[in-house]
Amino acid sequence: xxxxxxxISAFFSILSYGQVQKVIGTYSSLFFPRVEVTFNPDSTxxxxxNEMHPTFYRWEAFSEKGKGTLSGDTIIxxxxxxxxxxxxxxxxxxQHEGDTSLLLTFNHIKRYFDISGNIIxxxxxxxxxxxxxxxxxxxxKLVRVAPHRTTRCAFAGFIPKEIITNSRTIFVQRPTDDxxxxxxxxxxxxxxKQFFIKNPSSNHLTLNVYSNYYQDGQIRKMKFLIxxxxxxxxxxxxxxxxxxxxxxxxxxxxxxxQKGGS
Numbered sequence: 001x002x003x004x005x006x007x008i009s010a011f012f013s014i015l016s017y018g019q020v021q022k023v024i025g026t027y028s029s030l031f032f033p034r035v036e037v038t039f040n041p042d043s044t045x046x047x048x049x050n051e052m053h054p055t056f057y058r059w060e061a062f063s064e065k066g067k068g069t070l071s072g073d074t075i076i077x078x079x080x081x082x083x084x085x086x087x088x089x090x091x092x093x094x095q096h097e098g099d100t101s102l103l104l105t106f107n108h109i110k111r112y113f114d115i116s117g118n119i120i121x122x123x124x125x126x127x128x129x130x131x132x133x134x135x136x137x138x139x140x141k142l143v144r145v146a147p148h149r150t151t152r153c154a155f156a157g158f159i160p161k162e163i164i165t166n167s168r169t170i171f172v173q174r175p176t177d178d179x180x181x182x183x184x185x186x187x188x189x190x191x192x193k194q195f196f197i198k199n200p201s202s203n204h205l206t207l208n209v210y211s212n213y214y215q216d217g218q219i220r221k222m223k224f225l226i227x228x229x230x231x232x233x234x235x236x237x238x239x240x241x242x243x244x245x246x247x248x249x250x251x252x253x254x255x256x257x258q259k260g261g262s
Contacts, residue, residue: 020150023075027255028234034254043068045077045218055086056211058187073226081220088210091195093202094260102174105206106130106145108188115216126168127209130186131160134175137183137192145170174203197235230257
């Protein structure tokens, strides 16, 4: 029985090595944002970008090394690391007596966790560009809060009324009707969310958006799809499918094997 198990183990080792051989090499994005992923013969990988963070999808330099396995046409990066939340948020209402204006505070809080799950550091910064509207999500109701004006060009799309500030808190005119909810959208939040207001007398509304950084790895059970011997797809959607050949998608969703890769 022992000899049989040794033979089986050797067989799967050879098979695994053969599978790894299929993807050994360096893959890079075709245009911007620039991303490069290298797969090594020992089943390790290196992910490098100076532009687009792979879990927060915003402009931020990132590099990480880890282990990868190949199952059929799918490469799984760091399969041993459990999935965790990268983006979280909470919404706080406060009522301050005597204030007639409405205060809005938008915080982007970067939280750094050690391998035991303890927060070892936090940085609170201004959200880079945020759009909000009260009660209805309509273009004419949107207001943008940002430290710089949006560049007006053919690709900018709709640009709402802008409040340019370096502060995380702004004072705005309270609508005449009671506010029932506020829609807030930004890259840090990765979506537009509706937050319901429980107390109509609240005059200070705070949104905290948390970006979670994990010491043992940001890339956790991340899957890549092998298209053929030249290309791999990197963006897996909620339904399990991958973004494929979409002319409008971020170009790092498709990586091409570089010359010299085998």
